[in-house]
Amino acid sequence: MAKKPPSTPTVDSARKGAVAPVAAARAAGSEAVTPKKRTSPAKFFSEVRQEARKITWTSRKETWITTVMVFIMVVVACAFFYIVDGGLGFAVNSLINIGR
Template sequence: MAKNNPFTFLQQTRQEVAKVSWPTRRETAVTTVMVFIMVAIASIFFLLTDQLMAEGVKLLLGLGF
C-alpha cells in the first residue's frame, strides 16, 4: 500500500470533490419541504394506527365504556 503525504491527499480530495454534482439551492429547498411533508403524513398515519389498535385492545379486554 503506497503512502501519500498530506499534500497529495488534499490534492486528490479536491479532485474528487470537484467531480461531485452538487444540488442547487432550489433542489435542496424542494427536497427539504418534501421530507417535512412525508414526516407529517407518516406521523398522522402512525397516530391513527396507534389509536385504532388501542381501541381494539380496550374492546378486547373489556376496558372500553
Template structure:
C-alpha cells in the same frame, strides 16, 4: 444404495477446494501485485482537491423542494401512526372490556 459419481471423499474435497478458489476474492498481495507505495502529504492534498471538484451540489431550489417533500412525508407518517395507535387502542380496550364481562 449406489453412490453418485464423484461422491468419494477425495473428489468432494477437490470440488470444495475449486469452489472456494472460485468464490473467494483474491487479494492484491495474493495475486502477486506489489503493494501501493506511500503517497506524500502534498500529493494526497492534490488528490483530495481534485476529487472535491467533482462534487455536484444541489441547487437551492432542489434543496427546498426536497425539504418540503420530507416535511410532508413526516406529517403523513405521523398521521398514519396516530391512526394505527388509535385503532389498536380501541381494539385492545374493546377486548379487555369484553374479557372482564362488561
C-alpha cells in the same frame, strides 16, 4: 501444443503456508509488480481537492424541495401511525371491557 504450467508461487518465510503478494501476482500473470509508493500529505490533499471538484452539488431550490417533501412524508407517517395506534387501542380496550 502443451500449455506451460504457471510458476509456483514462493512461500513467505515469516508466515508458513502464506503466499508472498508479489510472487502471487507474478504467478497470476502480472509482469511488473511493484509495491505502492507512499504519497506525501500535500499530494494527497491535492488529489482530494481534485476529486471534490468533480462532485455535482444540488442547487438551493432542489435542496428546499427535498426538505419540504421530507417534512410532508413525516406528517403523513405521523398521521398514519396516530390513526393505527388509536384504532388498535380502541380494539384492545373493547376486548378488555367485554369481559367485565
